[in-house]
Structures are given as structure tokens and as C-alpha cells.
Amino acid sequence: MPRTSPHARTLVSIAVLAMLAACGGSDDVTDISPVTTAPAAPADPGFVESVPVPAVAAFVDTVATNQRGDARYATLATNAGVRVLGGMLDIWKPLTEIVDAGVTAPAVDGFPAVVASGWTGVPNDGTNGGTVVNAAVHNANIDYVVKATANRTPEQARLAYLDDRRNKGYSVTEGMGPLTSAWRTAARATTTINDVPADATTVKYDDGGNNNGVGGDANADFGKVVDLINSMGNNGSTEPAKRFYKYARPYRWSTAVKVVPQLEPAKSTTPNTDGGFTSGHSAEAVRNGVAMAYVLPERYQQLVGRGLELGESRILAGMHSPLDVISGRVQAQAVAAANLLAASSATRAAAVTQAHTTLMKLTSTTAATFPAYAVSGTAANDRFADYATSKANYIRRMTFGLPQIGATNVPAAVPKGAEVLLETRLPYLSDAQRRAVLKSTAIASGYPVLDDPEGWGRLNLFAAADGYGAFNGNVVVTMDAARGGFYAMDAWRNDISGSGKLTLKGSGRLALYGKNSFTGGTQIDGGTLEADAEGALGSGDVYVGSAGTLASKAKGQLAIGGNYAQLDKGTLDITLGSASAGLVTVKGTATIVGGTLRLRFADGFKPAAGTTYRVLTAGARKGVFTSVVADGYKATAVYANDGVSVRIDG
Incomplete structure (x- = not known):
């Protein structure tokens, strides 16, 4: 022919x-x-959808109140990091509703002094340690950890150990897939923890690496990127929430929870200052994942997914429960948005440009070929390569199957400033359109902890990266x-x-x-x-x-x-x-x-x-x-x- x-x-x-x-x-x-x-x-x-900002105190405006040891910010009403997780009070009522577990603070500006709580951190020990408000959710929460730790695979145990001991920023870079090596080289990121020891004699935080790498002028090619990611920790502590909610770690609720043996030495000996809710590891991983996704949107879903995966590692380690991990995601998304906005648009743009310029040079790609290279991994070298699997895992990790306890049909709200989270992933849309995307892709209402008044809990960043869920x-x-x-x-x-x-x-x-x-x-x-x-x-x-x-x-x-x-x-x-x-x-x-x-x-x-x-x-x-x-x-x-x-x- x-x-x-x-x-x-x-x-x-x-x-x-x-x-x-x-x-x-x-x-x-x-x-x-x-x-x-x-x-x-x-x-x-005849109209363009406009998603209003909820008429409540905005997290991005009050993030600096997320402190402990300050009487001005010791209550749910005055501490943004505590307030965004207020749905936990429908599950668990702490002994005192104050940021006071192992904390004291003098009176200031008319706020009364904080007196250290009598909470022991050990449930069921005969003291008044708090009250389970919703037994079905609480029991499901702890039972999930019992089953997860009983059935974890050797590879899950390995990752759980690494995600506990290794610096979180370094761990999250595994979401880079084919770009992992180039990113670590550019950031000059290092770790001293690469595998699980044979025994259980190591100390808890012994990673001699540098977490996110070298920032500032000392890293002319990538310092702006590292600086932006490092800034995500500003006002991001989970300690105020831990000291307020006073909800014990799962292995203290049930002896059936099997902590990874090599992590047994990591158990705190002061349970009264070691609450499980909310998970600091999970929050840090999500903050880093969001920031890395912002500067490298070609890997957006994989990076935010890696943040949630690290949260699940905390459950598989036996160190945290689903509620601990879920709350870490919620607070982290809010903190990341606040810090991205605080960085200014010029600072954000400079980091994005620097990331792409340096990574393209290291991978011998161009602006035309880089996007395809970024997602060119296979299951053999990129565990986030399969889209359907990554999507299913992300959705599962948002709720871990906990039962809905509220109305399931409440329209989603979108927090003030949340649109910045999609700024580089959907750059051709306006801020108003990005807000509409976030609303149309939010998960259903009714899940424990997720129905905060601003809407941080229901944001589904994986789905939002896939564009609109509805045209209104x-x-x-x-x-x-x-x-x-x-x-x-x-x-x-x-x-x-x-x-x-x-x-x-x-x-x-x-x-x-x-x-x-x-x-x-x-x-x-x-x-x-x-x-x-x-x-x-x-x-x-x-x-x-x-x-x-x-x-x-x-x-x-x-x-x-x-x-x-x-x-x-x-x-x-x-x-x-x-x-x-x-x-x-x-x-x-x-x-x-x-x-x-x-x-x-x-x-x-x-x-x-x-x-x-x-x-x-x-x-x-x-x-x-x-x-x-x-x-x-x-x-x-x-x-x-x-x-x-x-x-x-x-």
C-alpha cells in the first residue's frame, strides 16, 4: 500500500x-x-461561582497564636492550632480544656495563669484522665492500630522505622520519584539512617543528617528552595494540641498494639507530656510535602501523597492512631498555607524558578522535556508511579475508614488563603477558581475531626490537583x-x-x-x-x-x-x-x-x-x-x- x-x-x-x-x-x-x-x-x-471565606477567625491570620507556655493562647478559643482540631471534643473530653499538660505560664494581659494539669498520660490507671465522648469512634480508632500492627509486613515495619528515626524532610523526598537523587543533590540533603538496626538499642532522634538540606547563600543554586521548605515549620508545632487534648498514644490505650521492636526505646518515659493527638511526625511530613509540591508541581500528587504515607507509617509503627495522624494532616495544611502566604509571591516564585532551573540542569532536561521526565518512573523505582493506586491510598488515608458521625451532606467550606496551595499546580486559574476547585473536590462531611468551621479538614489536595469536581x-x-x-x-x-x-x-x-x-x-x-x-x-x-x-x-x-x-x-x-x-x-x-x-x-x-x-x-x-x-x-x-x-x- x-x-x-x-x-x-x-x-x-x-x-x-x-x-x-x-x-x-x-x-x-x-x-x-x-x-x-x-x-x-x-x-x-450568567454567573461565576464565588466561594466565600467562612465568617470565623481565619487560621492564616492567627497562626502565630499556635504556642504553648503563653497564657494568652492556652484555650481552644485563643489558639489556632488547637481550634482547627476542635472536632476532637466530639470524641474525647480532656481532663482540662487548657494547654496545660506539663505546662505552666504566668498570667498576662488579663489571661489567667496556666497551672500544670494533673493528667498522667496513662489511660485506665484509676485517675480522672479524661472522658471518652464517642466510644464507637474511639474504639475504632484504637482497634485500627491493633489490627494494623498485628498485620504489618516486614517492608511496612522497615518504612515505619525509617519514617520515625530519619528526618522528615529527607524522607518526604522519596515522593520525587525519578527526581529524588537530583533533588537531594541540589538541596545537599543528607541522612545517616538508611536501614533498620538488628537490635533495639538506638536512641530516638539520632539522624545526623541535615533534613531539608542547605539553604540560604551557602547553596546558591537551591538555597531559596530549601529556605521556603524550612519556613513551613514556623508556628507549626503540634505540642499545643498535644498539651490541650491530652489523648494518649495507642500503645497506652491497648497492650495489643505492637510497636516496631526497634522503636521500643523511642517510647517516652513521661507520658503526661507525650500525648498522641496530634502527630508531630505526620504534621511535619505533610507540611514538607505541600511545600515540595508547591515548588515542584509536576510531582504534586505524589508529594502530598508521600506526606500522608508517612502519617500511616506512624500507625504501622504503633506510635500513633488514625485520629492522631488525621489531625496532623489537617493542622499541617493550614500551617503550610499560612507560611506560603507569609513568604510573599516574589519569594515563592523565586523558589519555583530555582527548583526547575537546577533540576533541569541536573537531569539534562529542558522546559519541554522536564514534565515528562518528572513522572517517567515505573513501579520498580517509583512507588507512586501508579495513579490509581496513589489516588486510592490518598483517599483511604484521609479518614482510615473511621465512621461518619455527623451529617454527610453539608456543603464544603474553603478556608481563607487555602487557594495558595494550588497556585503552581493550577497556575492558569484565578484564586477564585482555585477556591471553587477546592470546594468541588472536598470530601464528604461527617467524619471525625474533619468538620472544622473553616474547612481545612475536608480539603482533598490529591483530587484538587486533578481540577474541578463540579462546574457551578x-x-x-x-x-x-x-x-x-x-x-x-x-x-x-x-x-x-x-x-x-x-x-x-x-x-x-x-x-x-x-x-x-x-x-x-x-x-x-x-x-x-x-x-x-x-x-x-x-x-x-x-x-x-x-x-x-x-x-x-x-x-x-x-x-x-x-x-x-x-x-x-x-x-x-x-x-x-x-x-x-x-x-x-x-x-x-x-x-x-x-x-x-x-x-x-x-x-x-x-x-x-x-x-x-x-x-x-x-x-x-x-x-x-x-x-x-x-x-x-x-x-x-x-x-x-x-x-x-x-x-x-x-
């Missing part, structure tokens, strides 16, 4: 056949009249390919619901992978909207403007639930595969004012010369394409009243 170069594009004149029964075309006379006027684009909803109102996305990175190309993988409309502008490429059900329609005024799933376009009309491209890359047939319209100079780009993969099926009318039909062929699919392939079906078709382009082949458009086919001529 004669062929051109596989990379060539062959432009052919339009040929029209009145009837093509073999392709399922109509036996009626086909209307091949040009259409000069397109129907109107899907109607704009008019969603206009403008991408700029010239800026590279996510401005040029991005993918949204959530299942998008809602009655809103999506409009794509600019020159970038946005791929939709979800089983979407939004009803407001899709308008492509510029750039390329890539549909990678059969239901990617929801159930509304689709309108391709003169500067827009709709790319059908679905493994099955791409369904358009309403009408389809394509303007002159617009493009329908179809990747055709076996079993009609990529075929566009329009429920209503397909109106083609002109433009290009671009045909590609999926890997492994080789069209046969002389064969005609259906590329578009519709309830009715009007108009014709101006041109047809096929990769490596000569092709002819064949029209029927109910669709379009392409004959491969050679």
Missing part, C-alpha cells in the same frame, strides 16, 4: 458521496449544502502554550458534575479524563480540548470556535449529549482506533460550518486502503468540512445525512 511519510499530513479536496450504505449511512439523498451560519454557542449561566456557573479557562508547563498542557481527571459550562480560551491543551455529567455545555474558543474518556464532555452542547480544536482520544466512542457545532477554521481532531475508538457520536445535530477534520490513528491501528471508517455520527448532519488531513495517508471525506466517514485512498 503506497504511503507517505508517517509524519506527513496529506491535505485533500473534499469528495462527497450521496450514499454509503456500507458505512451505515442513510439511504436518503444526502444534503451536501455548505452551512454559513452556526447555531449559537451554549448559553452562559460559567467556568472560563485561559491557557497560554508559550508559558510552558501546566499553562501549555494539563489534565483534569475528576468526574465533573454540575449545571455549569466550560469555556476554553488561549493556546494550551486541556485534557478531560473523567466520566463527566455537567450539563451546561462546552465552548472551545481557543486551544485544544482533549477528550480522553467517552463521557468527557458531559451532556450539553459542544461548540468549537474558529481558533479552537476538539480532540477525540477516547478509547471508546466520544459521546456528545447535545448538539455539535464547528465554525470555519475550527478543528475536529480524531484519533481513530479499532472497534470505532475515537468515533464522535452526537445525540443531536452536528452543524459543520467548515474548518478541518484531522484524522490520526492510534498505536497499533493501521487503516486499510480502500476502507471507509465512520468518524462522526449524529441525529442529523448539516454542512461540510473545508479540509481533511490524515496522518500518513490520502483520505476523502464521505458525508451522509447522519454523519461523516473517511475513505482511506492510500
